[in-house]
Amino acid sequence: GAGVSQSPRYKVAKRGQDVALRCDPISGHVSLFWYQQALGQGPEFLTYFQNEAQLDKSGLPSDRFFAERPEGSVSTLKIQRTQQEDSAVYLCASSPGLAGGTDTQYFGPGTRLTVL
Amino acid sequence: DQQVKQNSPSLSVQEGRISILNCDYTNSMFDYFLWYKKYPAEGPTFLISISSIKDKNEDGRFTVFLNKSAKHLSLHIVPSQPGDSAVYFCAASGSGTYKYIFGTGTRLKVLA
Numbered sequence: 001g002a003g004v005s006q007s008p009r010y011k012v013a014k015r016g017q018d019v020a021l022r023c024d025p026i027s028g029h030v031s032l033f034w035y036q037q038a039l040g041q042g043p044e045f046l047t048y049f050q051n052e053a054q055l056d057k058s059g060l061p062s063d064r065f066f067a068e069r070p071e072g073s074v075s076t077l078k079i080q081r082t083q084q085e086d087s088a089v090y091l092c093a094s095s096p097g098l099a100g101g102t103d104t105q106y107f108g109p110g111t112r113l114t115v116l
Numbered sequence: 117d118q119q120v121k122q123n124s125p126s127l128s129v130q131e132g133r134i135s136i137l138n139c140d141y142t143n144s145m146f147d148y149f150l151w152y153k154k155y156p157a158e159g160p161t162f163l164i165s166i167s168s169i170k171d172k173n174e175d176g177r178f179t180v181f182l183n184k185s186a187k188h189l190s191l192h193i194v195p196s197q198p199g200d201s202a203v204y205f206c207a208a209s210g211s212g213t214y215k216y217i218f219g220t221g222t223r224l225k226v227l228a
Contacts, residue, residue: 042218
């Protein structure tokens with residue numbers, strides 16, 4: 001498929017566990033975004049990568065959240081010592097060029113994280 | 117502070133009729149607006165967008181209207197089809213920025 005893919009689709013973690021969520025953007029897309037969507041809310045921005053450079057991490061809720069994109073393609077969002085309030089759907093999006101202007105972001109299916 | 121607001125959590129429309137989904141924003145720096153459609157267990161799918169230099173953009177059955185003075189946009193779907201039943205999110209971004217600010221969504225149900 002040519003779209004954005006994410007894995008796993010569902011993750012259940014016990015409070016205090018570390019989790020890693022993977023995003024495979026559309027091939028060749030320069031920009032990659034992570035969003036968090038809580039139940040009944042719209043997606044909220046977490047962080048932005050331009051190729052391998054993380055240009056904005058202002059939306060990460062705490063220092064327990066860490067994202068990387070070491071080779072400018074696949075990205076991983078890691079959450080350490082998960083808490084119940086981390087339960088949400090984590091969405092990855094990519095766009096073809098440098099973000100900004102009218103470059104549309106294309107979303108993956110998301111990973112639903114449930115922290116017990 | 118919610119910068120993008122969708123005040124109607126849900127909407128039901130008969131098949132074949134017009135669906136109108138509304139969105140209000142507060143930040144006058146926003147200059148690009150989008151609508152996404154989301155089915156259960158899927159990610160948001162891009163539907164249509166509009167730049168602030170326009171007041172209307174049309175794509176098949178979907179038309180987005182922008183009223184900058186009122187800081188209001190709307191999505192019209194004509195005619196509505198059962199397959200249009202989904203949650204619709206309005207999103208906005210500002211010039212030179214990349215963050216999308218999303219509304220909370222409106223669940224549209226098209227009745228056959």
